[in-house]
Amino acid sequence: MLEIWGRPYSSNVIPVIWTANELQLDYQLQLAGGSFGKLDTDEFAKINPNKMIPAIRDGDFPLWESLTIVRYLCSRYGEGTLYPRDLQQRAVAEQWMDWSASIAFPPVIQLFFATVRCQPEDRDPAKIAELRDASVAALRILDAHLAEQAYVAGDHFTMGDIPLGCIAYRFFNIEVERPSLPHVEAWYQRLSARPAYQAHVMRFFGRNPDDWQALEKASAAEGVI
Ligand SMILES: N[C@@H](CCC(=O)N[C@@H](CS)C(=O)NCC(=O)O)C(=O)O
The missing domain is CATH 3.40.30.10 (Glutaredoxin)
Structure with a gap:
């Protein structure tokens, strides 16, 4: 097991x-x-x-x-399927996984903490704008890549889409003005049609710490989800 x-x-x-x-x-x-x-x-x-x-x-x-x-x-x-047999396609998937951790995740997760996880009275608009710009600068690189292909490592969904797909859900659900990223948006729509993405990524988006406490209590009562 x-x-x-x-x-x-x-x-x-x-x-x-x-x-x-x-x-x-x-x-x-x-x-x-x-x-x-x-x-x-x-x-x-x-x-x-x-x-x-x-x-x-x-x-x-x-x-x-x-x-x-x-x-x-x-x-x-x-x-x-998720793990491409072709070595170069697999390397491209891994490249974007590593890029997600080193370049895209830090500004997006900090933006998430500066907005969603921060009480409105404590939010710093200048910091939020700076993190939004850093997130957009990273995602523009992904946008240019996705202009050429439907998924991160080619025509099909692979492991390369997974870390970035998690980041995209956070980014597109933070209430902040953002410029259009048409190819990232189209890819995000494709991910949003996947049942496992709906069930396990689009499931949680806490708006304040109390939500998390309530969720933890409910989850604890369930034992194993
Ligand atoms: N680089 C590690 C980071 C792991 C990490 O930071 N985990 C956090 C939660 S996201 C943690 O264990 N925090 C302690 C806790 O949740 O009690 C990974 O990607 O697995």
Whole structure:
């Protein structure tokens, strides 16, 4: 049995859960991190000594780092679909996964924290504009790439779309003025038609810390989602 450890609304956990669902894997979600705790336990130390989520256990094989987990699951369970067989196509998918972590994720997640996760009276318009511009500058690079092809690594959806798809959902749902990014918007619409994206990425968008507390309580009551 595959176990995924984490909170299903945490930005680094969402790509792993989306991947598992795209691959139609049978897995058990172990709620961990935040108020669910468990990161300080001896059991979790054997899975991820960094005490961070996400982490997985595939049988007795533990693995951590979200994008490494996405690559592992796709290579093991999605060869020829999410994990391109063609080496150059696979390299392009990986290139955009690494780019998402190094270039696109930092400004978008900071913009998310400066708006959605910040009480209106504490928001700093100058900081928000700066982060919005940095996010747009990054996404313009993706926009030019997607002008040439439907998905990040070609004509089909692959693992290359997963981290950026998570970022796109955050970016397009933050209430901030933004210029048109027509090719990123068209790709985001294509992702939005995918059932696993709707169910596991478009599911959580907390507007204030109370929402998260309510969600954590509800999730705790459910036990395993
Ligand atoms: N580079 C790591 C970052 C992991 C990370 O920062 N995880 C955060 C949540 S997104 C964490 O474990 N925080 C402690 C907690 O949630 O309790 C990855 O991509 O997996």
